[in-house]
Every structure is written in C-alpha cells, then in structure tokens.
Amino acid sequence: MNGAVDLPLGQAELSFTAAGDARVRRSVLPSGVRVLSEHVPGSRSVTVGFWVAVGSRDEQHADAAHPATYGSTHFLEHLLFKGTTSRTALDIAISFDAVGGEHNALTAKEYTCYYAKVQDRDLPMAVEVLADMFTSSLLDPVEFDNERGVILEELSMAGDDPADVANEKFFEAVLGEHPLGRPIGGDPVTIRAATRNAVWEHYRANYRPQDLVVTVAGAVDHDALVADLTAALTRHGWDLGVEAAPLDRRSESPAMLASGTPLTVVERPIEQVNLLLGVPGIVATDERRSTMSVLNAIFGSGMSSRLFQQVRERRGLAYAVYSFAPAYSDAGLFGMYAGCAPSKAGTVAGLMRTELERVAEHGVTDDELRRASGQLAGASALALEDSDTRMSRLGRAELTLGEFADLDEALRRISLVTVDDVQALAADLVSRPFSLVAVGATDEAALHGAVDEIAAGTDVA
C-alpha cells in the first residue's frame, strides 16, 4: 500500500499490506455488514469488536418518534450482557471467563463497541457469543430493573470521582447545548425514568445488519472470520441475503458552537481542586489533526512537556497535569487538567493559559518538534503491539474516517508538520473562548480573578 487506503462503503472486497507486514482485509456483505481484519504475523491472541455508530449524542428527548432517552445507549450496552434467546447472562459470562478472556463494552459519544480479547483458538467462540448478544438480546424486564440499579451505582461511583465530574462539566462548559456536551451515561433522573420499551426501540432501530461493523486484529484469518461471522449471524436469525447498503458515515459540517461557559464551580469538601481549562478544538477529520498531535505532545503529554515542566517540575504545584484533545465528527476540544491545592488554583489556571499563549506567540523549537515526532512514533509502535489498539484503529477508520492509514503513513503526516503549523494552531486555540471548570473546595473569588485575567489575555493574544 502507499500508506492510506480509502474504505468506500460500496466496495465489496479490499485487501492490502500495512506497515510491519500486517495484512488488512475488508469485506462488505450484501446485507451491509462490514468486516475488517488485520492479521498480525506471529500473534497468538486476537481482539474482536462489534461496533455501531450510535452514541450518547444520538439520543433524543423522549417522544413518539424518538423513544430513546438520555443514557439509554449506555443502558442498552449493559443489557446486551444480560441474556439472549439462547444464553442466560451467566452463560455469557462463563463463555469468556472459562477461557480467561477479557470481554467488555464501551459506550462513547458517537459509537458503541462490544469487544473481547482471547487466545487465537477462542476467536470462533467470541464471534459466536458477540453475534448472539448483538442480534438476540432479550432485554428481559426483570433484568432491566436489576440493571437499572447497577447503572445508578455506576453513576454514583462516577459522581464520587471529582476528576470524572470535572471532565463531564468541561464538555458541558465548552460545547454548551451541542449534543456532544451531554454526559454519556445520562443522569439518575433519566435512568430512573428509562423504560424497557424505549430501550428496546433503540435496540431494534440501531442494531441492524447495515449498522454493524466487526473489526478483528491479531491472530485472525479473514476468510474463516467472515465464514464464522456469517454462520453465527444467520444462526441467530439474520438474513444476510437481503440487500442493504451499509449505513452512511456520520458527516456533519463543523458545529457552530455558542460561546462557552467561562466558569463552572462544583463545590466539594475535598482536598484538591480538579481544574480543567480549555477551548473548542478541531474535528476528527480536520487537516490539522497531525498538527494537533504534535502540539499536544509538546505542550502537555509526557514529563518533558511544557505544562509538566512549568506546573509540576519547576513549581511542585500538582501531581497530575496534562493536556488532551478529543475530536468528534463536528466538534472537538482542547483541554488542560491539573489537580492542585485550592489556594493554588488561580495560579495554576493562569500558568496553563500563559503557557498556551507562549506557544501561540513564540512558537516551539525545532528540537521540540523533533522530539514530538520521536515520541509519537515510539508510543504508536508500542501501542500497536496490542491487538486491542489495532482493533480500535480499524473501527475508527471504518466508522469515522473512511480511510485506513497505517503507522508509516501516520508518521509521514507527522513529519510534514512544521513549527509554523504548531504555532498557528496554538494561536487559533488561544483566540477561542476559554472555559474553566473547578471541582473541589474552591476559592471562588480567586477563580473569578483568574477567569478575568484569562479573558483579558485573550484580547491581547
């Protein structure tokens, strides 16, 4: 391959060699089911994921046309483990436990993924059980109410974690009313109100053949995988002969975001203040995506990064401090996190803002750029040793990007990033409206002062 390969929805078969001799193959079945595999030579384990492009952002307030309510995507994810027409919840659990496999699921803002990591010989079992869960879950009413209790405890656990709370508030503060700003799991009110019928409708509407993407990486033979999957889905009642086109990829133009909330304070009688400061970022398909990776590496990833050096190494103000840049189809964020003493919150927020502004005004050095390249190359190479990372990469390629770029291509794009690109992106970011979130025993006056300075700084930059 020459580095990047398009994944057209209508193309039935694709096959190419990726960096490191991994072999990638993709089949689109007549029913619209998509199957992608990456065979990694020498691997003895394998990770399989069943994906749908439905996440919390797709939930609507309950009405006749949109019966799913906030948190119901995550609720449904839990229920898929609770029994099918041919397996009890315990049967499902035993299938994976008996072979020491990892199996779990993840509800995100724009997708849901059910996955398992097993030894090579157990892949057919994993495909069979995941296919059964995906096609034939019962959503039994008794299990539904039991699981409501479990989910309420999961929400309570997250609610007791101040960093989790800060993260949810940060999305809300930066993205406002945009559906990506909502928490993934709903809240206790929506979970208590959720009905089995609404979740059932959500399931029937979004778990069809044309919605399903199966990605597998590691010790996998593509033809055997397609045969096993086809047999399993058919056995569980799907007619894969019915012609249907795969679901169109999500494609929205970048959202027009309302100006964010400048300051959000959640008072908690705890020791640290969990601070998040940030701005709207770039979307997942933005051409500056590689530049963002480089900026984030230089600015706030790793012990040599500017944020770590300024906040932790030189001043000892925090233990955890970093930046991050999540990106979605029509919005993104750039955020900086630190956990610090309440009396230092204003100082730390000011330092974060000043450091980003320094990049915007004075750029980064050639040395920093070179190091960021090395860091991203090495970290990616290490990450790709895990079949889970490769499985996820295939999922993102198919669901979001419509293109598979291997490691060589990703690094080539990184190598094209210039110091000017990094500075320009930082300048763009500091020109956007900042949102500050503080969870803890805050000194609100000091935070207001910091917010004022940050707002003033924005005008100067």
Add this chain to the structure above:
Amino acid sequence: MNGAVDLPLGQAELSFTAAGDARVRRSVLPSGVRVLSEHVPGSRSVTVGFWVAVGSRDEQHADAAHPATYGSTHFLEHLLFKGTTSRTALDIAISFDAVGGEHNALTAKEYTCYYAKVQDRDLPMAVEVLADMFTSSLLDPVEFDNERGVILEELSMAGDDPADVANEKFFEAVLGEHPLGRPIGGDPVTIRAATRNAVWEHYRANYRPQDLVVTVAGAVDHDALVADLTAALTRHGWDLGVEAAPLDRRSESPAMLASGTPLTVVERPIEQVNLLLGVPGIVATDERRSTMSVLNAIFGSGMSSRLFQQVRERRGLAYAVYSFAPAYSDAGLFGMYAGCAPSKAGTVAGLMRTELERVAEHGVTDDELRRASGQLAGASALALEDSDTRMSRLGRAELTLGEFADLDEALRRISLVTVDDVQALAADLVSRPFSLVAVGATDEAALHGAVDEIAAGTDVA
C-alpha cells in the same frame, strides 16, 4: 526446563528455556548485582526494571539509627527522576519522551521498581539512564522541596479517592500494627517533616550493588545487556570488581497478627459507600498459593464469579464488586470490595460474608474448578504477551520467591488444586477475624448490625 528453576544467590550463571520458547538467563556479578533476562522470540519491544527489595514496610520512625521516616521510600523514588551528577530532571524526561517510551516507578510495601518500556533499539539508552538515576541521583535540596509539594498533591489526590482511602484503611484494620499495615506514601505530616538528609541516608544505605536486581523481558540479548549494564554502572562510579554477595532474600516466618479492627468508618458526604470486608490471608510463599488463586477466581474474579452474580447480577446492588488476595513475605489479606448505596451497605456486607461461608460449608463444584483453571490459564497467557508482565514476573521470582516458575509450571500447580483444597482454604479464612471498612455517607447503626451478624456467623462456621 522442568517447569521451575531455583535461583540460588550464589550461582553466577543460569540459563534455561521457559514455556513458549522464551529463553531465561541470569547472571550474578561479583559485586552482587543480579541481572535476569527473558528473551521472547519475535518481540520488538522490551521492558527493563531496576529493583531493590526496600518498601514502605522497611521504614522506621526517625531516630539516629534509622533516619528514614514514613513515606521516605516513595519520596526517594520521586527524587531519582529529579537529576543526577550528569543529567538534569529535564534530560531524564527527554531521554524517554524523545523515543515515545513509557518510564515510571513504583513504590510498594516490600520493593521499589524503576522501569521503562521501549522499542528494542532503545534498550541501551534505557539501561544507561536508569543506571545513572540509580547510582548518581543528587537529591538536590531545591528539587527536594519542589517534589515535597508534588507528593503532597499526590497524597491529596489519593485522599480524595474514596476507594483508595478504603483500601488503606483495610490494610490497617486487618494488619494492625504490623509494618505492612501502613500506607505506602506516608501522610502529610511525615512528608512535611521529611528531611533531605534522612532520604539521602535511605538512598545510600539501600541502593548498593548487592541490592540491585535488573530484570529485562522482550527483545533482549543477555550478553549485550550485561555488557551495557556493567559499562553504565562503572561509568557512573560503581566498582563492580569489589566482591560482595547479593542481599539475602527477605525471609520472615508468618507474622502473628493481633486481632483486626472489626469496624472502621470514614464519613464522607458522597453518594456511595465503599465497602471492604476481609480477613488475614496467606503469605506469598504459602503452599496454598495456587489454591488461593483458584478460590479467588471462583469467588470474586470475573463476571461469572459468585460475588459478581450474587451482588450485581441477581440484585443490582453494585457496579464494582470483586475479591482480591495480596500476599507478602510474612502476611497476606483476603478482601472483598463493593461500592453501593448507603442504605444497602449492611445487606451487601452480609452477602459477602454469607457467600464466603457458603464456600466454606458447601465447597465449589467441579465445573467451577475447571472454569477457574481455564480462566487462570487464559488470562496468564494473555498477560504474558506484554513484556512488562514478564519483566515483573522475573523481579518477583528473584526478590521474593527465589524460584522461577514458567507458565506451564504455574498451570500444572493450578491443575493439582482440588475442590477439597478450595473448601478447606475458605473454611480457614472464615474462621479468622473479619474487618469491615466503610468509606462514605454511612448508616453506622446498620453497619454495626452487620458486624454483629458477621461476628456471630464466625462462631457458627
């Protein structure tokens, strides 16, 4: 090899093939430095660890003979990243960041480990930097005070995490005055009081050639490793020609523990109660170690386990619920965790106790035993795909067990465990004094009731 190989301190060279064609080699240098490597065919990455058998349990109250104070082992661990005679803290950070390596350290109750995971070509760099940190750290007074602030924030972060707090209180409740009962990081009072001189003495006394164990797994050539390590340690001032025997392994007879604290309550205005219920367990070298692994798998590990089924699946009382069995040289614990609603804490604690008693009274089934074997085999095989797991296994073998057992041997031992063994161990555990820890907005009366019932149950069992 025939499965398990002794690692006598006095034996200069050892070499054998372990399960899966990994080649294990061990060299004891004249100075007492020990080097163990496990070459994994086909691996492209490598993890290296520098270990000493010094942990928080070895700290003494400050006096002339024992200048180190509580938390100073962890304090020292932080300081090793803060600069040497030839490298600044930033230099050290850059070395690993520039190649995208992971580098970090871990202070435990009985050891400290500095480690790095890198691509194969970067191993000589990792060895050089870790050797420099280990031999030549400055413990600069200015850096010392900066790092004090970082550590205080680390303690605050842990103090804000109710599950962390519950875990520390649980060790205290079960182990009482035993040194293993103390928290690893000290507390804000001991950290504020720590002096550079005391930590320096701790460093000089415990980071000598005869203390050092270097373990490496993945893409490693043993002879080149020994040559690189010898050169690096010599370059940084160590005389490896001075004859010294490796430090004796820790060997204590199982501790006589005072009866634990029946109930510890930490009031927090949060949503969940973090519950831990448990008893003293077995030591790391106990011959029932494999039986404990099987019991823990059946009882509280995985979605099909009894605890998960009873507490979460059937009753929806918790999201996180599991058991665990940490083991040390002269003491161990068996614990059960759940995060639940305050109103359910008494019920959940009772269920935990009842379920363990059920195993003690009625045993487990052949099916459960078979599944546990499969679970442990599969999970171990998957875990050993990571070079970090193998690096750690080598460290534990050398520091704690004095024996290397490969996967085949570990599984052989598991296969010898009978349902009677499991029942006998559970019966032994339920006969021990239970400690209950609750962190959250607790209903103390309900918890006292649960404790009374648990105490009554103990007499009946």
